[in-house]
Amino acid sequence: MTDTPLRRLGSTDLMIAPLVLGGNVFGWTADRAASFAVLDAFVDQGGTMIDTADVYSAWVEGHRGGESETMIGEWLKASGKRDRVLIATKVGMLPGEGGEKLAPARIAAAAEASLRRLGTDRIDLYFAHQDDEDQPQEAVMEAFGRLVEAGKVRVIGASNFHAARLKSANEAARAAGLPRFHVLQPEYNLVSRHKFEGELQDYCVTENIGVVPYYGLASGFLTGKYRTHADLSQSVRGARMGELLDGKGADVLAALDEVAGQTGATPAQVALAWLMAQPGVTAPIASATRPEQLAELMPAMRLVLSKDQLDRLDTSGA
Numbered sequence: 001m002t003d004t005p006l007r008r009l010g011s012t013d014l015m016i017a018p019l020v021l022g023g024n025v026f027g028w029t030a031d032r033a034a035s036f037a038v039l040d041a042f043v044d045q046g047g048t049m050i051d052t053a054d055v056y057s058a059w060v061e062g063h064r065g066g067e068s069e070t071m072i073g074e075w076l077k078a079s080g081k082r083d084r085v086l087i088a089t090k091v092g093m094l095p096g097e098g099g100e101k102l103a104p105a106r107i108a109a110a111a112e113a114s115l116r117r118l119g120t121d122r123i124d125l126y127f128a129h130q131d132d133e134d135q136p137q138e139a140v141m142e143a144f145g146r147l148v149e150a151g152k153v154r155v156i157g158a159s160n161f162h163a164a165r166l167k168s169a170n171e172a173a174r175a176a177g178l179p180r181f182h183v184l185q186p187e188y189n190l191v192s193r194h195k196f197e198g199e200l201q202d203y204c205v206t207e208n209i210g211v212v213p214y215y216g217l218a219s220g221f222l223t224g225k226y227r228t229h230a231d232l233s234q235s236v237r238g239a240r241m242g243e244l245l246d247g248k249g250a251d252v253l254a255a256l257d258e259v260a261g262q263t264g265a266t267p268a269q270v271a272l273a274w275l276m277a278q279p280g281v282t283a284p285i286a287s288a289t290r291p292e293q294l295a296e297l298m299p300a301m302r303l304v305l306s307k308d309q310l311d312r313l314d315t316s317g318a
Contacts, residue, residue, distance in 0.1 A: 004046030004301060007282050010182045010210030012155045014086060014124065016049045018276045018301045020212050021294075022287035023052030027067030028060055030289040032074070039075045041291040043084055045298045051185075051212070051285050053090035053129055054114050065094040069117035077119050088212075089114050090159060092129035102132035104143035111147050126153040127185055130160045137165075137172040145178040157183030159214075163200040170207070181209065185285075188213035188278075190222060190252050190271055190317040191244050204280040213275060216284030218244065222271035224253055248317060255316035259309045265299065272300035274313045 006015040021042045026035040039050070052072055058065035069089060076082045091102070091110040098105030114123060126147065132140065147153040158166055158181040166181060173180040184204055188196040192215065204211050217223055219240065226232060226241040227250075241249075256267035263270065275284040288294040305313075 004048070006048070008210075009125075009155070009212075009282050011208040012182050012210065014049075014155060014210075016086060016283055017047050018283045019047065019272065019297065020049045020051050020088070020283045020285040021047055022214065022285045023050055023068045023072055024056045025068075025287050025289050026052070026056075026071040028057035028063070030071075032071065034289055035071045036075050036078070037291050038288050038294055039072070040079065041294050042298075043079075043081055045294070046301065047085075047298070049086040049088060049125075049212075049283070051088045051214075053093065053127075054110055054117075055090070055094040055129065058094060066113070066117050069114055073117050073119040082120060086124040087118060087120065088125035088127065088157075089118070089123055090127040090129035092127075092132065092159075101130065102128055102135050102140045102143075104135070104139050107140070107143040108146070111152060115152065122151065123147075123153045125155050125157055125183060127157045127159045127183070128161070128181075131158075131162070131165050133165075137169045138176055138178075141169060141173040141176065141178045141180075145173070148179045155179075155182050157181055157185060157210075157212075159185035160187075163198075163203050166200070166209075167203060183210045183212060183282075185212050185214055187215045188275065188281075188284075189216050189218045190256075190274060190313060191218050191247070191249050193317060201278075201280050209280070210282040211280045212283050212285055213281060214285045216272055216275055216286050217268055218271075221249060222252070222256065222268060224256065224267040227253060251316045252313075255313050259305065259312060262309065263303065263305070265303050266296055268296060269300040269303050270305070270309075270313070272297065273303040273305050274310065276300070277305055277310055 004017045052068045055065045056068035098109035144156045170180040186196040259270045
């Protein structure tokens with residue numbers, strides 16, 4: 001599809017579609033055939049960026065981490081589509097050669113391991129997956145800077161950083177003449193707004209830092225799948241969904257239903273379109289284990305909500 005509305009990612013030269021494909025499911029709940037089908041469908045329907053991490057899916061019994069990157073790498077080789085997509089991956093949660101978290105030696109070793117698994121010569125967007133207060137921030141930024149200088153990484157970003165630490169990391173980079181964090185990946189959706197809105201969002205807008213939120217659909221809650229406590233048995237995430245229902249979740253679902261009725265879109269599409277319209281946000285991340293799931297999500301890229309509709313959703317989740 002050629003009508004996908006591309007957006008500039010912050011102040012970088014990366015242009016991306018306003019929906020990023022989450023890679024946490026590949027090699028876990030999506031096997032090789034399903035992963036390849038979803039990845040092909042994503043590109044065919046105008047998608048441009050795939051997000052993964054070295055730690056995906058180390059939480060599964062028998063997995064060591066790297067399963068998602070390996071699957072994506074196999075697909076890149078088989079499909080020949082490397083130059084049609086941008087690959088984002090992360091370091092900081094999978095210990096290994098060089099140490100743990102953001103130890104400079106770990107960043108260097110982890111990047112090489114990710115490049116091998118992905119079967120590529122560059123990582124388009126490399127995230128610090130979490131903050132590491134045990135490391136001097138200038139040393140961390142130097143380690144990322146060496147990867148950029150070597151051409152192995154194009155742009156660096158931060159995930160799960162608080163505002164003060166994101167600011168101080170970028171100030172350290174600026175003082176030392178190093179690349180800064182140009183992208184932020186926070187948790188952000190209609191029922192989880194406090195981790196991003198406020199100081200962190202204001203900083204990203206002021207500094208033109210592109211934002212690619214994860215949990216854009218609140219682990220499936222914002223699809224409308226969980227509407228009563230009887231629905232909670234549908235998923236291993238039932239306990240978390242119950243907390244959302246008992247909080248502001250029911251009000252948010254009602255607002256989503258209302259706007260979906262006005263637009264002819266689905267609640268999931270409306271929830272993603274709301275994110276795409278928020279200040280600073282370039283593109284939310286969403287995952288799919290089947291092409292049919294992806295087919296529902298992709299039209300959100302072209303859904304434009306009115307001011308009244310955005311206000312209705314804002315009020316429901318505030």
